[in-house]
Amino acid sequence: HVNAYFPLFVPKSFLEKEEGHAEGFAKECAIVTHYRLKADPDKKGKLMVDPDAKLDEELIIRPTSEAIIWHTYKDWIQSYRDLPLLINQWANVVRWEMRTRLFLRTAEFLWQEGHTAHATANEAIEETRKMLEVYATFAEEFMALPVIRGIKSESERFAGAIDTYCIEALMQDGKALQAGTSHFLGQNFAKAFDVKFSNKENQQEFVWATSWGVSTRLIGALVMAHSDDDGLILPPKIAPLQVVIVPIYKGEDQKSMIDEKVLPLVAQLKALNIRVKYDDNDNARPGWKFAEHEMKGVPVRLALGARDLENNVVEVARRDTKEKKSYSLDGIAEVIRNLLEEIQQAMFDKALTYREQHITKVDDWNEFEKLLDGKGGFLSAHWDGTTETEDAIKEKAKATIRCIPLNNEMEEGKCILTGKPSKQRVLFARAY
């Protein structure tokens, strides 16, 4: 994929072109109607919208960029030789939600959105699944956040998509969070924006499309999946600061002695590509620094004072378990490198264990409701496959189908609500 940037403003007529897409986003758009302000003649020092500066066509602040990008793709794609077209954009988008939630659903948010065009359906589907796996891998290996890869039910599908794949994460309060999506758009946008290419047989065909994105919501996921009452707990791989070293001393003499040990250690850690800070700011006391770095989630803290110098040791505290242990200063850099890896794994394992304990098979409606109110988490239950039933469950239990897991086992059963026959279980949860 290559990075590109498209305009923030989308003419209203562009957004209208793909019907499902337009319908889905119409109710949450910020709209530019004028291009000028002027001094308010009635209120000194105040400005008003200049009624003479009304736009002929309103501009929509992009809620997503399919419309403007596919308008452009029409000019960029003529031949099978132009395909696949693989573009990624880092951008802000605006969705005027009725209610916002910090990090999870803000009116403006940052994301990356990929938009690809392909010659065949299979190639596009492959791309869709590939990007889902990229997201899943990032969540699991870097954020230490286990996710369920799945596919959305029809009603949860992206506006304009044929299929929406997703990764779903579980937060510590038992609620699910959609952490990323990857859409197979079929030929919907190609048809809406008239994007055709000549194939090798010189026949005109509509191109096949995908789009996919993850947003600053991932920050919210990171916070809610790992934090405790003392603040953030960041997985080492993405922690801006992996190790902080706090000196404990009385007077300059002791400080110099500690410096002698710490400065070479800092150099060693940096040589191992470890992000380390020697927090020898004299304005804050050790206790303050401990609390501060814990709140910010620094994975490992080293504390070194006169007492440690005598024994040639250093106190090593890990943020995730709050465990403190003294190690010899000899070979400490290696110990820390290994500890960072251990923490990364431990955080993932902890989150995974929690999630596994919170996927509950349920076959009885009363039990279903009881579990949602109490234990929370994902409920694996049979569903008759209809949107009506899905809506009814949402209405009654405030739970939605988070996804139908990929590689789901086929199993005969009866719908949790209607008792109608079902071929597989799906995952329900209350979600953010």
Add this chain to the structure above:
RNA sequence: CGGGAAGUAGCGCAGUCCGGUAGCGUACCUGGUUUGGGACCAGGUGGUCGCAGGUUCGAAUCCUGUCUUCCCGACCA
């Protein structure tokens, strides 16, 4: 868009019922003592009480209007 709550010092709040010189904690500044889990003592700086009207000798406080924010719901990445 419905229901609730709140706007007073940088931040967190009390004071409003019952009108009478603007308070507390924290932060900040100065000096001193401190430094192994968010130090202590002393002194000090800082606020047109969201905004606009009204009642009154006098309004943070009473009345009217208005704006904003947060929470809960419906909507959604």
